[in-house]
Amino acid sequence: MVNVIGLGYIGLPTALMLAAHGVECVGTDYDYSIVDALNAGKITFKEEGLEELFQKARTTGIRFTTEYQAADIYIISVPTPYDKFSKRVNPQYVMSAFRSVLSVCPLNCVVIIESTISPGTIEKYLRPLLKETFQGDKKVHIVHAPERIIPGNMIYELIHNNRTIGADDSKIGDQVKKLYSSFCQGEIVVTDIKTAEMSKVVENTYRAVNIAFANELAKICRHDEMDVYEIIRICNMHPRVNILQPGPGVGGHCIPVDPWFLVGDYPCLTNVIGEALRTNEGxxxxxxxxxxxxxxxxxxxxxxxxxxxxxxxxxxxxxxxxxxxxxxxxxxxxxxxxxxxxxxxxxxxxxxxxxxxxxxxxxxxxxxxxxxxxxxxxxxxxxxxxxxxxxxxxxxxxxxxxxxx
Ligand SMILES: NC(=O)c1ccc[n+]([C@@H]2O[C@H](COP(=O)([O-])OP(=O)(O)OC[C@H]3O[C@@H](n4cnc5c(N)ncnc54)[C@H](O)[C@@H]3O)[C@@H](O)[C@H]2O)c1
Incomplete structure (x- = not known):
């Protein structure tokens, strides 16, 4: 049985997808209003195809609760904001959810962190909790499986995106791969935990820097009355150029947030990234x-x-x-x-x-x-x-x- 912790934009579709593909699943969120709404048959946010998936999953007996369950596998998908001052990832939500899982989980279970985290977060913040809770005598396998889906196309992307799984040993990695393969038709790469943590942050940083480049071009073109869209269109006809589009700013939970984790952790090594983020914020x-x-x-x-x-x-x-x-x-x-x-x-x-x-x-x-x-x-x-x-x-x-x- 899988217990998904955190039923927001990522956790809810993931739990529903698993249930709709025959995996026994319970969704846990500490927010009573979310759990009550789901139990009353109402989805909690708008997303193409979510209602249909919800109705399908409900026929499989998926449950929603504020209680943490005894399960074989946990998926933690809680927020990971950044600290506005230090720019580092704020791991408090993940730590708190992990602590709650440790208080109920059986021996040898697998705890998958889906939340986006900076490289080294699991080593620095979660492993000590494991040692502290069980004095090292209880085995819990921590895995990182970051999520890539985009709001607006979540259901399609859950099925078709490629995925990354970071695990300490390949047997556990393959077990988790099998779980995601119940619905995911993309390629699933198994690697180590830190590589998985870093690749997710790098993906969002790549997009943030590319958007910042487009925004900077827009400002140059505005200054001298050139058409930035036409220029980007022409440049993108080059086989090795792919500039994104400028815009009024970058929002959402990922692109304006995750790259800051790197700036916070590596302040002397992230000049380009830091400037890109400031350009987008401006x-x-x-x-x-x-x-x-x-x-x-x-x-x-x-x-x-x-x-x-x-x-x-x-x-x-x-x-x-x-x-x-x-x-x-x-x-x-x-x-x-x-x-x-x-x-x-x-x-x-x-x-x-x-x-x-x-x-x-x-x-x-x-x-x-x-x-x-x-x-x-x-x-x-x-x-x-x-x-x-x-x-x-x-x-x-x-x-x-x-x-x-
Ligand atoms: N939203 C996206 O587009 C997106 C895409 C890829 C990755 N991510 C990452 O996925 C993670 C989750 O993001 P989200 O957008 O789903 O967040 P969200 O805020 O929509 O949902 C998080 C849910 O977790 C619940 N929660 C928090 N702490 C809890 C706890 N201790 N126990 C039980 N429930 C708890 C909250 O009540 C909330 O419902 C983040 O790390 C985010 O960076 C998000």
Missing amino acids: MPEFVLGRIYEIMKTVGINDVTRVGLYGLTYKENVDDIRESPTLQLLESQKRHLAKPLKVYDPLIISDIVDNQYHSLDVFLSEVDFVVIMVKHSEILKNAEKLKNKIVLDCCNSIFLPNVYHI
């Missing part, structure tokens, strides 16, 4: 500057006629963690400015001031729309922007009156 402020410039150009003086489209950190998901729009609003606040109007079709509850819940009402109250997120809704309704001034931070709307970052 983009919401850059967008604010663009809004001001365009207002001057088109003669809009009234800030209350400017609105931000999109609050989530990426298109077509309801996740607002580290969202560039929230960062932009925060930056406005720091300048003692009144917050701009905001609308997002996927955020139903009121989370910021001046938030709208209808596209038509929002558009009727603004003359200048800043597209922060390219939700399908706005792409389908692009003609409604015909008579507006538009700053399209996502290069998604093709109308004559559109400005870019």
Whole structure:
């Protein structure tokens, strides 16, 4: 039996996927509201295909509880934020979940850490807990199996992505590989724990640095009136060039967070990474500057006629963690400015001031729309922007009156 600890964006789909593929599974989360909702038959976040997977998994008898279970295998998928001051990974959630598992687990069980962690975290923070709890006389196999799925395409990617498994010995590695093979059709590589920890952080760092490069190009091109999108398009026709797209900032739980682990642990060796992260973090402020410039150009003086489209950190998901729009609003606040109007079709509850819940009402109250997120809704309704001034931070709307970052 598998006990999945932490039923958020990663743990819930993983638990459901296992159950839907015939693995006996119990999901544990210490948040009663999540467990109650799941037991009442309601999924806790929006994700393409999640509802169908949930209904399928429920027919297999998957259970949700706040209690930790006695199981053969545990999968820990709890948050791993970074410490804002030291920039190092904050391992407290993983340590606390691991401690709780150790208090109930049987001898020789396998504890898989799916949470993203910096290289050496298991050695430094989890092995001492194991020794402290059992004075070294009880064997628990720790494994690291980082997750790569992207919100918006999670269900497809759970099945089709390649995976990495880091284990101390290949027998345990193969046992865990067999578990993931119950649903994963991608290639599963078994390696050692530290290599698995590092590869996951490196993957997200690669993307952060590449996005920062695109953002820097956008700033250069803005300065001298060149079309950054056309330049990137042409450069990417080179067989060995693959530049990502610039944008209003980088949000989510991974790309703006995990690379900091390396900066925190190796401060003297991460100049490029540190600068890249700062470049990305500066983009919401850059967008604010663009809004001001365009207002001057088109003669809009009234800030209350400017609105931000999109609050989530990426298109077509309801996740607002580290969202560039929230960062932009925060930056406005720091300048003692009144917050701009905001609308997002996927955020139903009121989370910021001046938030709208209808596209038509929002558009009727603004003359200048800043597209922060390219939700399908706005792409389908692009003609409604015909008579507006538009700053399209996502290069998604093709109308004559559109400005870019
Ligand atoms: N969200 C993503 O797109 C994504 C992608 C790849 C990897 N990851 C990594 O996966 C990990 C989990 O991320 P997430 O987005 O699922 O987080 P999340 O915040 O959505 O979910 C974490 C869940 O863990 C629960 N929890 C925390 N401590 C617990 C404990 N001690 N016992 C029981 N439940 C506990 C919380 O209540 C929450 O429901 C992180 O390390 C993240 O970096 C996330």
